[in-house]
Amino acid sequence: MKIQVRVNKLPIELVSRTDETLLAALRRAGFQSVRLTCGIGVCGVCTVLIDGSPISSCLVLAPAAAGREITTTEGLADDDPVAVAFQEVSAFQCGYCTPGFVLTARALLAETPNPSDLEIRHAMAGNLCRCGSYLKITKAVRLAATRSRLDSN
Amino acid sequence: MIEEPEWHSPSTLDEAIALKSRLGEAGVVVAGGTFTGILVANGLIKPKAFIHLAKVQGLDGIDVGEELRLGALTTHRRVELSPSIRQSSWSCVADCFGLVASPRIRNQATVGGVLCDADYASDPPTLLVALGARVRLRGRAGEREMQVADFIRDHYQTALGADELLLEVVIPQPPVHVKYVKFLSRSSEDRPCVGVAVAADIDEGGLCRSLRVVVGAVSGRPQEFPEACGVALGERMTIDIANEIGRRYSDLTPTLSDVRGSAAYRRRLIAVLVRRSLEPLAA
Amino acid sequence: MMLDPRITGRIQYAQDQHMPGMLHARILRSPYAHARIVSINTAAVPRDVVCLTRDDVTDLEPLYGPMVKDQPVVARERVLHVGDSVVAVAAPTLREAEAALEAVEVEYEEMTGVFDPVEAAGDSSPVLHESLDYPPDLRPDGRNVCHRFRLQSGLGEDGFAGADVVMEEAFSIAGAAHVPMEPHATLAYWEGGRLHVITGTQTPFNVRRDLAALFRLPEERVRVVVAPMGGSFGAKTFMRLEAVTAALARKSGRPVRAVLTRAEEFVTLNRHPARFRIRLGAKRDGTFVAKSVDAWWDTGAYADCGPSVCTKGGYAAIGPYRIPNVTVDSRCVYTNHPPAGAFRGYAATQGVWASERMTDLMANRLQMDPLELRLQNLLRDGDRFATGEILQDVRFADCLRAAAEMVEWGSDRKNKGLAVMLKGMQTPSRTGVALDIDAGGRVVVRSATTDMGQRPEPTQRALASQALGLPMEDIVVGPNDTDLVPFDTRTTSSRSTFMMSNAIREAAAELRRRIADRLEVASEDLVLDGEGAGVRGTPGRRVALSDLAGLRAEGSFATPGGLDPDTGQGVASSHWHQSAAAAEVTVDSETGVTTIKRLHTSVYAGQVVDRPGAELQNEGSTIFGIGTALLEAIEFADGQVTNGNLSDYEIPSILDVPDFTYDFVEGGQHAHGLGEMAVPVVPAAIGNAVAAAGYRMLDLPMTAERIVDARPAR
Numbered sequence A: 001m002k003i004q005v006r007v008n009k010l011p012i013e014l015v016s017r018t019d020e021t022l023l024a025a026l027r028r029a030g031f032q033s034v035r036l037t038c039g040i041g042v043c044g045v046c047t048v049l050i051d052g053s054p055i056s057s058c059l060v061l062a063p064a065a066a067g068r069e070i071t072t073t074e075g076l077a078d079d080d081p082v083a084v085a086f087q088e089v090s091a092f093q094c095g096y097c098t099p100g101f102v103l104t105a106r107a108l109l110a111e112t113p114n115p116s117d118l119e120i121r122h123a124m125a126g127n128l129c130r131c132g133s134y135l136k137i138t139k140a141v142r143l144a145a146t147r148s149r150l151d152s153n
Numbered sequence B: 001m002i003e004e005p006e007w008h009s010p011s012t013l014d015e016a017i018a019l020k021s022r023l024g025e026a027g028v029v030v031a032g033g034t035f036t037g038i039l040v041a042n043g044l045i046k047p048k049a050f051i052h053l054a055k056v057q058g059l060d061g062i063d064v065g066e067e068l069r070l071g072a073l074t075t076h077r078r079v080e081l082s083p084s085i086r087q088s089s090w091s092c093v094a095d096c097f098g099l100v101a102s103p104r105i106r107n108q109a110t111v112g113g114v115l116c117d118a119d120y121a122s123d124p125p126t127l128l129v130a131l132g133a134r135v136r137l138r139g140r141a142g143e144r145e146m147q148v149a150d151f152i153r154d155h156y157q158t159a160l161g162a163d164e165l166l167l168e169v170v171i172p173q174p175p176v177h178v179k180y181v182k183f184l185s186r187s188s189e190d191r192p193c194v195g196v197a198v199a200a201d202i203d204e205g206g207l208c209r210s211l212r213v214v215v216g217a218v219s220g221r222p223q224e225f226p227e228a229c230g231v232a233l234g235e236r237m238t239i240d241i242a243n244e245i246g247r248r249y250s251d252l253t254p255t256l257s258d259v260r261g262s263a264a265y266r267r268r269l270i271a272v273l274v275r276r277s278l279e280p281l282a283a
Numbered sequence C: 001m002m003l004d005p006r007i008t009g010r011i012q013y014a015q016d017q018h019m020p021g022m023l024h025a026r027i028l029r030s031p032y033a034h035a036r037i038v039s040i041n042t043a044a045v046p047r048d049v050v051c052l053t054r055d056d057v058t059d060l061e062p063l064y065g066p067m068v069k070d071q072p073v074v075a076r077e078r079v080l081h082v083g084d085s086v087v088a089v090a091a092p093t094l095r096e097a098e099a100a101l102e103a104v105e106v107e108y109e110e111m112t113g114v115f116d117p118v119e120a121a122g123d124s125s126p127v128l129h130e131s132l133d134y135p136p137d138l139r140p141d142g143r144n145v146c147h148r149f150r151l152q153s154g155l156g157e158d159g160f161a162g163a164d165v166v167m168e169e170a171f172s173i174a175g176a177a178h179v180p181m182e183p184h185a186t187l188a189y190w191e192g193g194r195l196h197v198i199t200g201t202q203t204p205f206n207v208r209r210d211l212a213a214l215f216r217l218p219e220e221r222v223r224v225v226v227a228p229m230g231g232s233f234g235a236k237t238f239m240r241l242e243a244v245t246a247a248l249a250r251k252s253g254r255p256v257r258a259v260l261t262r263a264e265e266f267v268t269l270n271r272h273p274a275r276f277r278i279r280l281g282a283k284r285d286g287t288f289v290a291k292s293v294d295a296w297w298d299t300g301a302y303a304d305c306g307p308s309v310c311t312k313g314g315y316a317a318i319g320p321y322r323i324p325n326v327t328v329d330s331r332c333v334y335t336n337h338p339p340a341g342a343f344r345g346y347a348a349t350q351g352v353w354a355s356e357r358m359t360d361l362m363a364n365r366l367q368m369d370p371l372e373l374r375l376q377n378l379l380r381d382g383d384r385f386a387t388g389e390i391l392q393d394v395r396f397a398d399c400l401r402a403a404a405e406m407v408e409w410g411s412d413r414k415n416k417g418l419a420v421m422l423k424g425m426q427t428p429s430r431t432g433v434a435l436d437i438d439a440g441g442r443v444v445v446r447s448a449t450t451d452m453g454q455r456p457e458p459t460q461r462a463l464a465s466q467a468l469g470l471p472m473e474d475i476v477v478g479p480n481d482t483d484l485v486p487f488d489t490r491t492t493s494s495r496s497t498f499m500m501s502n503a504i505r506e507a508a509a510e511l512r513r514r515i516a517d518r519l520e521v522a523s524e525d526l527v528l529d530g531e532g533a534g535v536r537g538t539p540g541r542r543v544a545l546s547d548l549a550g551l552r553a554e555g556s557f558a559t560p561g562g563l564d565p566d567t568g569q570g571v572a573s574s575h576w577h578q579s580a581a582a583a584e585v586t587v588d589s590e591t592g593v594t595t596i597k598r599l600h601t602s603v604y605a606g607q608v609v610d611r612p613g614a615e616l617q618n619e620g621s622t623i624f625g626i627g628t629a630l631l632e633a634i635e636f637a638d639g640q641v642t643n644g645n646l647s648d649y650e651i652p653s654i655l656d657v658p659d660f661t662y663d664f665v666e667g668g669q670h671a672h673g674l675g676e677m678a679v680p681v682v683p684a685a686i687g688n689a690v691a692a693a694g695y696r697m698l699d700l701p702m703t704a705e706r707i708v709d710a711r712p713a714r
Helices: A022-028 A081-089 A098-111 A117-124 A134-152 B013-026 B034-041 B076-081 B091-097 B103-108 B111-117 B124-130 B226-232 B239-252 B263-282 C094-103 C156-162 C204-214 C242-252 C306-316 C348-366 C370-377 C396-406 C457-468 C496-519 C611-631 C678-692 C704-709
Strands: A002-007 A010-015 A047-050 A053-056 A069-071 B006-008 B027-030 B049-052 B062-064 B068-071 B134-139 B142-147 B152-154 B165-171 B177-183 B194-202 B208-216 C023-029 C035-041 C050-052 C085-091 C105-110 C145-153 C165-173 C185-191 C194-199 C222-226 C256-259 C274-282 C288-300 C325-334 C416-423 C429-437 C443-446 C475-477 C526-529 C532-535 C538-543 C552-559 C577-587 C594-606 C661-666
Touching: A010 A022, A047 A098, A053 A098, A053 B103, A081 A098, A081 A134, A098 A117, A098 A134, A117 A134, A134 C611, B013 B027, B013 B049, B013 B134, B013 B165, B027 B034, B034 B111, B068 B111, B076 B091, B076 B103, B076 B111, B091 B124, B091 B177, B111 B124, B111 B165, B124 B177, B124 B194, B124 B208, B177 B263, B194 B263, B208 B226, B208 B239, B208 B263, B226 B239, B239 B263, B263 C704, C023 C094, C023 C242, C035 C085, C050 C242, C085 C094, C085 C242, C145 C306, C156 C274, C156 C288, C156 C325, C165 C348, C185 C242, C194 C204, C194 C242, C204 C222, C204 C242, C242 C256, C274 C348, C288 C306, C288 C348, C306 C325, C306 C348, C306 C416, C348 C370, C348 C416, C348 C678, C370 C396, C370 C416, C396 C416, C396 C577, C396 C594, C396 C661, C416 C678, C429 C496, C443 C457, C457 C475, C457 C496, C457 C611, C496 C526, C496 C532, C496 C538, C496 C552, C577 C678, C594 C611, C594 C678, C611 C661, C611 C678
Parallel strands: A002 A069, B006 B049, B027 B049, C023 C256, C194 C222, C288 C325, C443 C475, C594 C661
Antiparallel strands: A002 A010, A047 A053, A047 A069, B062 B068, B068 B165, B134 B142, B134 B165, B177 B194, B194 B208, C023 C085, C035 C105, C050 C085, C145 C325, C165 C274, C185 C194, C185 C256, C274 C288, C416 C577, C429 C443, C429 C552, C526 C532, C532 C538, C577 C594
């Protein structure tokens, strides 16, 4: 089945079976930032944004994504404030979970530009990091939020 | 090559119902798709066809009126964040849906889905039972309503007919005091080990006019024992009464063992958590 | 700003490696813990799917293993654990490979399984391995015991006679899953008469050696290229998927890639479940007199590095204390569980739990402050450890005091606990590093240190930069390919920074000598800086590094040592890891739910080379410790893993982790390993805190249910 979507603002035709996930279809299309870890939606490693909202791509049957706007980290601008903050704070180790965290953080800041630490942690709680970069991830999101606020002022 | 399932995207309810009737067990309904996604991706089911409901009009809505009506395709996240629900007497419903899993799951999973899945380790069904919520179903023969308490029969088992779809959940005006507590025995990201919903009406004299206590996530379906609450009716809530109701629920509720706790641990927790849920009413 | 490819997601892990014509592999695994294979029928498998059975590997060495050769590529006569590999297939697509598995018919005859190490060592248990070739440094001992480590110092057990108080207690630690976010992945192909393997592994030279032995090739005909890993924590050590993918590639004549599913991760390699019986004797004034450690390690169906775990855990359970009379009897036992092996914390996690809980039990009995009891007995510089080694550069007390202070131990001890440890570093071991100058004038670091998330690259570049006097921008790290890098024992045991720093220093000195030779000056007169090579006192003489392209130097560093497995005497560790932790908790007495209010680790870091990396490693290992303390246990039922997914087996999420703190004790000459130091002390400190709250916990993990069942002591 051919499924028309937009990924990082570009029209993309995904080739997929009806019983395959969006995760598998995106990887087949070359978006390797989207990865499989748990396969049951609990770890957040496969997070993509669909129309701006974080979704577990391992739980979406590919045809259900037709016509939607999907965001992956391959589409990040070099000066994306969340990505830059992660870089500066060194908020990652092996990197496998990092795209999921970055996208979740972007969605959080789009919805809540001035999140408290508790709000940051609640928003990130569904993303697992086995390497244990949580403290620095929280710091990076806080830094990105502060900067975005200063920019918009 | 292994044949792939048909993908149907009906745009009307009638079309969807007709498809479901025709396909029977060979067809799998996809609402938000979280549960279906897990089953299919992990090879647990191999359906002949999918019936994707996203394009069906009229199933996705929040109507705050004399009763709260939630369309079946409304996501958990929309309920959680809805300003109209949060500002209404049903804000406890928004809170409860907001406790489920993670924001990602809540962005995808639907009100209809969580009820039709009838997974025992869920939060919303417990509260919905305590609020006397009803489901509206439609099949080839027409529409019917039933209490959520009767709709959910057991773990993964509902009263949904083979040709029926769930249209909406209808929640009557809640009493003044409503609280849902999700008890976690392990990680903050865990599913509930025990869920306790309390819905109580206390009159101006401080007497308890109605009391419903529902315990979830401990058995195949939410558990309620109205006779155990009788001791509170017409009385002021006290710590002793709260204790007594907790103890009775602990004795009466059948509990199961799973990764989150043994049956014995759950029995112990029920007494504690029911008491703790009722104690604020004694203030 | 250049974004790290880990942030953009463009980094390539082993699973992202493609080759033209590549086939996808899947493995058919045993549903039984112990069974005889009666027959295997692959007739129904489609023609374009390659099938590998025991019949396809009869020309190979029958068995492999890092310490005992006990594991076949695919099962021969018997399967020994649920998940044991029986048949492997490779197909053009993953879906076809999965479908092919269903077409294979295997008939089993179920046998009695054994799932407890003490029982497995008993007379009536099935024997899991017959006539294995044990290497001379192992001590197999009776039924299913593949290694027995013993230590005796002073009077051994007789030393208890000199104690005023003797206590004895039993402890247990559940098995755990590594849960690397990235599953195991390997791509293998044969080309030019050589075997090439691109794999996520911490141990490239072990893999090369073992593949060469298995396929009966000289080592030079095997090439291992290490892909960066999405986490490993010990899971991706020694031979995992490499043998079966190489065999499939050989049979099919095509490249073959295998990636494990999450369910398979739980039956591939885990952390050893362990049981301890500790006896501790002390004088009334708190002086330790005697200690005996009796330990049983469930190594599962294959030994992997179990013998080493059993040894290290045995002496870690002695603790960093002056004890004149010590006995250790530690047994590594085969059972029908999935194999257990290297796991972050490497046996110290289990040993320190038992030892530090015991220390607190003794403190309670003697009515002494647990901090004072420890300080009184801690090893100091120049003291002899129970292995006979003299310890230098000792910082146990510094770490312990720092940790205790951070939880205000002096004010009150309510709901607070401490732990301090020593952990050995892989000894003996050897590390070689080469430095060469490329055409662009950059110095390339050639090192087999693997990247599993600890990101050694900034450290390697910083070390080379410091040693050469060149700016970091002029230094790059070359690919991790056994064709291109000198031998290194492996990236485990938190040894790499320490070992590399020494090897790089030697390589750098040698490179300077060669550059000086080229310039025909003495080494002392050579100046290296951002502009290239120059001569002191002769400003005109300048050579760009690019003009020196091709110059290369190697350095190596080795730590000799080893312990006598019968007496436990020798050199356990050339370099000891030292750390301490302090925790403060609250326990909900009605539900058992434990909240960590404060948690601090103090780690001896020595010279910190890459500070952000050091911080991340310590933060990460602290979180591992929290998981071990409160959440993690693999559940088995008759050998079946019953919680093999990430909803049932939970690792800490961001909300499970308090705002913990830590400090590095710095100084001295060396860069010390940091990757694992918090893992063993954190559960012990939390356990001692929970005990101080009134719950006498002896087993890990301390789940809420277990805590509430351990009624508060009166």
